[in-house]
Amino acid sequence: MSQIVSHAAKEAHGISRRTFLAAALALPFAALGQANCGAPTPRDGEGPFYKPGAPRRASLLEPGAKGEKLVLAGVVYSAQCRPVANALLDFWHADESGDYDNAGFRYRGHQMTDAQGRYRLETILPARYPGRPRHIHVKVQAPGRRALTTQLYFPGDAPAVLQPLMVKIERRDGALHAEFDFVVEI
Numbered sequence: 001m002s003q004i005v006s007h008a009a010k011e012a013h014g015i016s017r018r019t020f021l022a023a024a025l026a027l028p029f030a031a032l033g034q035a036n037c038g039a040p041t042p043r044d045g046e047g048p049f050y051k052p053g054a055p056r057r058a059s060l061l062e063p064g065a066k067g068e069k070l071v072l073a074g075v076v077y078s079a080q081c082r083p084v085a086n087a088l089l090d091f092w093h094a095d096e097s098g099d100y101d102n103a104g105f106r107y108r109g110h111q112m113t114d115a116q117g118r119y120r121l122e123t124i125l126p127a128r129y130p131g132r133p134r135h136i137h138v139k140v141q142a143p144g145r146r147a148l149t150t151q152l153y154f155p156g157d158a159p160a161v162l163q164p165l166m167v168k169i170e171r172r173d174g175a176l177h178a179e180f181d182f183v184v185e186i
């Protein structure tokens with residue numbers, strides 16, 4: 001009995017390893033996020049400040065912005081760990097004073113993932129506002145699917161319970177570089 005189980009386990013391991021190697025060879029960038037996929041990205045509140053119709057743009061940087069520059073990048077995966085091309089990401093966040101632009105579209109913008117499921121957003125680190133840790137709102141929508149509404153948080157700023165929604169972050173080349181991979185059910 002135990003031999004059967006052990007054999008089956010070896011088979012499963014062999015298959016997943018081959019799959020991983022194939023993915024790693026085909027998609028070197030996406031393979032970095034393999035360990036993260038599987039568990040769907042949790043939903044989180046939309047909050048009162050979402051506004052449809054934000055322009056399509058990968059940079060939300062404003063001339064003369066006082067906030068620290070932030071580059072947020074990652075991959076949108078399916079629960080089967082496949083990169084999702086043409087997923088829509090609609091971002092919105094508070095400015096350097098903790099205010100949202102509800103009249104216009106400052107710090108609001110959407111973009112689509114590329115063929116490897118990648119996205120990259122240039123913006124500033126949003127300020128905290130009363131009662132909330134620092135966060136970036138986002139809606140992620142795979143083609144033809146319902147949008148996942150959630151928020152991204154920053155290590156050391158948000159409570160540990162929000163760990164599944166925390167970016168990895170480092171400071172280099174004069175900017176903060178944050179990384180977050182989404183996992184959506186498709």
Ligand code: FE
Nearest residue numbers: 047094135137
């Ligand atoms: Fe908010």
